[in-house]
Amino acid sequence: MKKIRVLTMVLALAGAHAYATVLPNEAAQPLVQEGEVLTAQGKFQEALNKFSAAAKADPAASMPLSHIAHVLMVASLNADGANAAKLRQQSEGAVRQALKLDSSDPLAQEVLRRLEDGKSAPLHEPSMDVLKVVQEGEVLYHGRKLDEARVKYEQAAKMDPRYSSVLVFIGDTYYVQENMPEAEAWFRKAAELEPLNGQAWRFLSDALAKQGKRTAAEAALLSGIAAQPSQRPTWDKLASLRSAQGYPLTALQMKRKASAVMDPATGKFTINLDPALRGPEQKSSDSGVWLMLAATESGLRGRNRADKVADRPFAIELASWEGAMKVADELAANGNGEVTDPNLKTMHMLAKAGQLETALMLLQYKESWRPEFEAWKREHPDGIRKFVDAYGLRP
Numbered sequence: 553m554k555k556i557r558v559l560t561m562v563l564a565l566a567g568a569h570a571y572a573t574v575l576p577n578e579a580a581q582p583l584v585q586e587g588e589v590l591t592a593q594g595k596f597q598e599a600l601n602k603f604s605a606a607a608k609a610d611p612a613a614s615m616p617l618s619h620i621a622h623v624l625m626v627a628s629l630n631a632d633g634a635n636a637a638k639l640r641q642q643s644e645g646a647v648r649q650a651l652k653l654d655s656s657d658p659l660a661q662e663v664l665r666r667l668e669d670g671k672s673a674p675l676h677e678p679s680m681d682v683l684k685v686v687q688e689g690e691v692l693y694h695g696r697k698l699d700e701a702r703v704k705y706e707q708a709a710k711m712d713p714r715y716s717s718v719l720v721f722i723g724d725t726y727y728v729q730e731n732m733p734e735a736e737a738w739f740r741k742a743a744e745l746e747p748l749n750g751q752a753w754r755f756l757s758d759a760l761a762k763q764g765k766r767t768a769a770e771a772a773l774l775s776g777i778a779a780q781p782s783q784r785p786t787w788d789k790l791a792s793l794r795s796a797q798g799y800p801l802t803a804l805q806m807k808r809k810a811s812a813v814m815d816p817a818t819g820k821f822t823i824n825l826d827p828a829l830r831g832p833e834q835k836s837s838d839s840g841v842w843l844m845l846a847a848t849e850s851g852l853r854g855r856n857r858a859d860k861v862a863d864r865p866f867a868i869e870l871a872s873w874e875g876a877m878k879v880a881d882e883l884a885a886n887g888n889g890e891v892t893d894p895n896l897k898t899m900h901m902l903a904k905a906g907q908l909e910t911a912l913m914l915l916q917y918k919e920s921w922r923p924e925f926e927a928w929k930r931e932h933p934d935g936i937r938k939f940v941d942a943y944g945l946r947p
Contacts (some may be wrong), residue, residue: 580610585694587619592690596623614654621647621663640667658785665782671919673748673780678715682708686718698725716746720755727759735759743775750779754786761793769793774936778929781917787946794940801946804915806895810842812850819857821850837883838893845876866921869912877903902943910939915947 576584587602600623606616621643628639644667650660666672678686689704702725708718723738736759742752753776760769770793776786791801809826823846829839849872856863880900884890891897902911913925914936928935940946 576606576613576615577610580606580613580616583609584615584619585696587616588694589691591619591623592687592694594687596627599623612653614650614657614660617646617650617653618657618660618663621650622659625663625667643667656785656788658788661784661788665784669782669919673750673919674922675716675746675749676712676714678708678712678718682712682715682718685711686721689721693721693725698728701725714745716742716749716752719745720749720752723755723759727755732759732762736763743772747775748779750776750783750786752776753779754783754789757789766793774940777914777936780919781914781925782919782947784947790940791946794944799944801940801944803946804895804898804911806916808842808845809838809893810846812846812853814853814857821854823847823850837880837889837891838896840883840888841876841880841891841896844879845872848872848875865918866912866924869916869918869921870909873899873903873908873912877908898945907939907943910935911945914939915945917947 575581583602583606587599587606590596590599590602600620603616603619603623606613607620610616624639624643624646628636628643631639643663647660647663647667650657651664654660685704685708689701689708692698692701692704702722705718705722705725709715709722712718719738719742723735723742726732726738727735736756739752739756739759742749743756746752753772757769757772757776760766760772770790773786773790773793776783777790780786787801791803794801807826809829811824812821813824814821823843825846826842829842849868852868852871853863855861877900880891880896891900899908899911902908909928910932913921913928917925932938
């Protein structure tokens with residue numbers, strides 16, 4: 553499993569260091585490296601040109617496409633209205649192409665997560681003066697001048713002792729130089745400084761695994777999931793460790809077939825259905841369950857809007873699934889058959905086991921659920937490990 557580094561300061565500057573499983577060939581690799589340097593310098597159009605050339609030089613590599621997606625996503629953050637929407641659409645197109653080539657491409661996974669969720673864990677944000685120094689370090693880093701880059705990162709760390717991600721960058725220079733004890737020490741400092749820095753925990757796991765410390769590496773990954781369950785690379789690494797021990801994890805690849813959609817012009821909610829539910833599946837138990845899921849969401853959000861009450865996203869999601877699972881029970885009891893959709897079957901099983909709340913928290917996490925997730929963690933200090941051990945599931 554390869555590493556990824558995406559700057560948490562992406563809203564202000566952009567830089568990415570990523571190793572995808574489908575790596576570029578000898579013709580494309582120098583173009584990717586040049587693109588990384590240009591991205592770190594903030595020269596986005598030039599970077600896109602390099603990554604596009606790399607994609608043409610090696611159409612089988614996911615890395616150039618994931619970099620293109622990342623740059624387009626960053627560009628969308630500084631655009632307005634229709635232009636921002638167009639850039640996001642282009643980013644999503646590129647990232648889905650990358651994931652077709654390599655479903656475990658970590659940069660592509662993170663870009664897609666940001667496009668879908670739009671939020672990250674609440675980490676300390678440094679000043680622009682600090683970010684400027686880090687950017688200088690990034691240019692050196694992507695130019696493979698690791699010792700010089702580390703000097704810049706250390707300068708930034710002294711300027712802002714609360715900025716955990718720059719400690720990750722320091723550790724990463726040691727990791728690339730294969731100095732694992734130093735890398736481990738810096739990654740651990742970052743994770744201890746800001747426990748919600750999922751990347752710090754994931755990189756700590758990498759350094760521990762390189763030293764043969766498998767138990768500690770898994771514990772670091774579980775802490776990374778506790779930081780932000782929606783970061784797929786962390787789950788990928790945990791799945792790899794578990795598979796090596798003979799305990800593979802099964803991915804719940806949820807494709808939601810019905811949802812509530814608000815018309816911005818009228819403020820009214822309608823139910824958006826998957827086309828399949830209008831065909832032969834229309835009278836199936838699956839259809840009834842999906843419809844109830846969306847209908848409950850629509851009703852709750854509509855009522856909140858009418859009452860001028862702010863939505864509580866997780867409460868709505870949990871209530872919607874509870875309503876849907878109740879319908880699944882009723883349909884089965886009335887002789888209409890059990891649900892057949894694999895994801896619905898899994899969710900129904902978890903609901904019967906009293907694990908619906910936990911399943912949503914870990915398998916379908918959204919950053920807007922942060923308050924409820926933090927409360928859940930306090931009530932279930934070893935809940936993530938117990939859930940994974942019991943059900944062998946992952947997003």
